[in-house]
Amino acid sequence: MKAFAFERPRDAEAAVALVANRPGAAFLGGGTNLVDHMKLGIASPELLVDVTRLPFDTVEELDGRVVRIGAAVRNSDLSAHPLIRERYPVLSEALVAGASGQLRNLATTAGNLLQRTRCVYFQDRTTPCNKRAPGSGCSAIGGYSRELAILGASEHCIATHPSDMAVAMAVLEAVVQVQGPDGSRSIPIGELHRLPGDEPERDTTLAHGELITAVDLPPVAGVSAYRKVRDRASFAFALVSVAALLDVADGKVADVRIALGGVAHKPWRAETAEAHLRGGPISEDAFRAAAEAELEAAAPIGEEAFKVPLARNTIVAVLRDLSERS
Amino acid sequence: MIYRAPTCAGCRIGVAALVVEATITLTVDGEERTATVDTRVTLLDLLREHLAQASAKKGCDHGQCGSCTVLLNGRRVTTCLAFAVQHDGAEITTAAGVGSAEAPHPVQRAFLDHDGFQCGYCTPGQICSAVGMLAELEAGWPSHVTTDVASAPARTREEIRERMSGNLCRCGAYVNIVAAIEQAAER
Numbered sequence: 001m002k003a004f005a006f007e008r009p010r011d012a013e014a015a016v017a018l019v020a021n022r023p024g025a026a027f028l029g030g031g032t033n034l035v036d037h038m039k040l041g042i043a044s045p046e047l048l049v050d051v052t053r054l055p056f057d058t059v060e061e062l063d064g065r066v067v068r069i070g071a072a073v074r075n076s077d078l079s080a081h082p083l084i085r086e087r088y089p090v091l092s093e094a095l096v097a098g099a100s101g102q103l104r105n106l107a108t109t110a111g112n113l114l115q116r117t118r119c120v121y122f123q124d125r126t127t128p129c130n131k132r133a134p135g136s137g138c139s140a141i142g143g144y145s146r147e148l149a150i151l152g153a154s155e156h157c158i159a160t161h162p163s164d165m166a167v168a169m170a171v172l173e174a175v176v177q178v179q180g181p182d183g184s185r186s187i188p189i190g191e192l193h194r195l196p197g198d199e200p201e202r203d204t205t206l207a208h209g210e211l212i213t214a215v216d217l218p219p220v221a222g223v224s225a226y227r228k229v230r231d232r233a234s235f236a237f238a239l240v241s242v243a244a245l246l247d248v249a250d251g252k253v254a255d256v257r258i259a260l261g262g263v264a265h266k267p268w269r270a271e272t273a274e275a276h277l278r279g280g281p282i283s284e285d286a287f288r289a290a291a292e293a294e295l296e297a298a299a300p301i302g303e304e305a306f307k308v309p310l311a312r313n314t315i316v317a318v319l320r321d322l323s324e325r326s
Numbered sequence: 327m328i329y330r331a332p333t334c335a336g337c338r339i340g341v342a343a344l345v346v347e348a349t350i351t352l353t354v355d356g357e358e359r360t361a362t363v364d365t366r367v368t369l370l371d372l373l374r375e376h377l378a379q380a381s382a383k384k385g386c387d388h389g390q391c392g393s394c395t396v397l398l399n400g401r402r403v404t405t406c407l408a409f410a411v412q413h414d415g416a417e418i419t420t421a422a423g424v425g426s427a428e429a430p431h432p433v434q435r436a437f438l439d440h441d442g443f444q445c446g447y448c449t450p451g452q453i454c455s456a457v458g459m460l461a462e463l464e465a466g467w468p469s470h471v472t473t474d475v476a477s478a479p480a481r482t483r484e485e486i487r488e489r490m491s492g493n494l495c496r497c498g499a500y501v502n503i504v505a506a507i508e509q510a511a512e513r
Contacts, residue, residue: 001366003345003346003364003365003366004346004365004366005346005365006346006348006365006409006411006412028409028412031407031408031409031412032389032404032407035368035407035408035409036388036389036407038366039387039388048365048409048412050412052412076401076462076467079467079468079475080462080465080466080467080468085468085475085476086476089474089475089476092468092475092476093470093475096468096469096470096472096475097470099492100392100404100491100492100493101402101455101458101459101462101489101490101491101492102389102392102395102402102403102404102455102458102492103389103404103407103492105398105401105402105403105458106403106404106407106408233488233491234470234487234488234491235491235492
């Protein structure tokens with residue numbers, strides 16, 4: 001590991017200035033992903049700027065029933081917060097489906113959003129990887145790929161985003177608050193992460209030095225749930241996960257939102273399936289047809305092909321469960 | 327923060343890398359400890375290599391096995407993925423500090439009663455994780471197997487198993503570990 005300097009600034013402005021002015025600087029949250037990357041030699045910041053003691057460690061209700069989650073709130077505290085458990089159970093369920101108890105006690109909200117793919121080639125610096133070393137090639141295409149993308153991939157990268165939390169935030173239409181050297185801005189969660197295209201080294205639309213300070217959750221109606229399918233019952237990344245929210249009125253779908261995890265370079269909002277269902281009947285046939293319409297765009301190229309029927313069946317199962325609770 | 331270029335009398339090639347050190351003060355098992363270490367030192371290595379407190383064990387060193395678990399300000403964490411410099415001022419309790427030979431913690435007593443170990447390497451992490459986990463359960467935190475995350479979780483075997491999934495035991499003493507934690511939870 002390369003030597004690094006360490007700073008703990010007093011406020012967000014100072015933190016942003018420290019990182020924005022140095023290409024080799026990085027923000028440090030809980031460290032559960034970045035410290036591992038430094039050990040693996042795939043990240044080597046020259047300056048770490050600790051942002052865990054900035055005053056972004058609370059969950060509070062703002063005007064208009066918006067719930068603001070501070071960027072430094074630990075995953076465990078967020079999953080256990082009464083406002084989240086009662087109003088956004090899908091988020092609490094997604095959080096406790098991720099990592100282990102020890103890691104959730106360290107990992108932060110912003111760090112969870114910014115964690116990087118668990119593609120084995122990205123984490124192994126002896127192999128080509130366009131995300132880690134742009135232009136070196138993609139070892140996963142034609143290689144070990146059962147955990148990788150079936151939607152929105154490119155010829156340069158088939159990595160998946162590993163977060164459970166971000167998938168729940170996608171259906172909740174969260175808004176990410178960001179502070180940068182030129183001021184602050186709000187980013188809809190769907191525009192935070194990007195598809196790989198020809199720049200797979202860029203996971204998000206954030207500029208260097210931009211700091212996530214909070215995530216806002218607008219009020220929602222209906223019932224919601226998160227379901228995660230993985231190789232073992234606990235402490236594993238998703239093969240496929242589904243977050244969904246269903247609001248039923250007069251026996252029809254008044255509103256539905258679906259997001260998929262483990263299938264793309266970003267939490268995948270299933271807008272095609274949603275459009276199929278909105279205003280329509282509540283039935284297993286309708287759920288299946290909507291899921292199949294969404295997955296028409298799926299383009300698996302290797303061993304990840306099993307995820308297409310798995311995603312379809314998981315979407316149907318989650319919608320069935322939600323409709324029975326509506 | 328101390329910045330210095332390392333000197334290397336025997337080296338023919340110049341040492342270009344900068345070494346950055348920080349002085350850290352922590353409370354470890356009730357005792358205040360201070361050390362000046364490289365910023366690259368993890369909490370785990372600080373405990374084991376610099377403070378001679380080897381209760382927390384190094385297993386995978388990547389946050390996957392749980393053998394390095396301690397209580398950090400009362401909460402269970404893996405110390406291999408935490409730089410010591412980030413936790414200046416923290417209060418750490420290792421398995422050696424949760425109880426003593428004369429007065430073991432109920433979780434330690436239960437591990438003895440149920441043979442909750444074989445080789446023992448993962449045991450300090452299991453003990454700290456169980457102590458932290460029971461406090462989380464007591465506080466009503468939901469888990470992946472909690473039927474309704476809005477309600478308080480029950481103290482079931484299924485809950486214990488799920489909540490301990492971050493601690494591996496390669497001997498496979500899981501059955502007795504769960505039985506031990508069930509006994510401790512009843513107290």
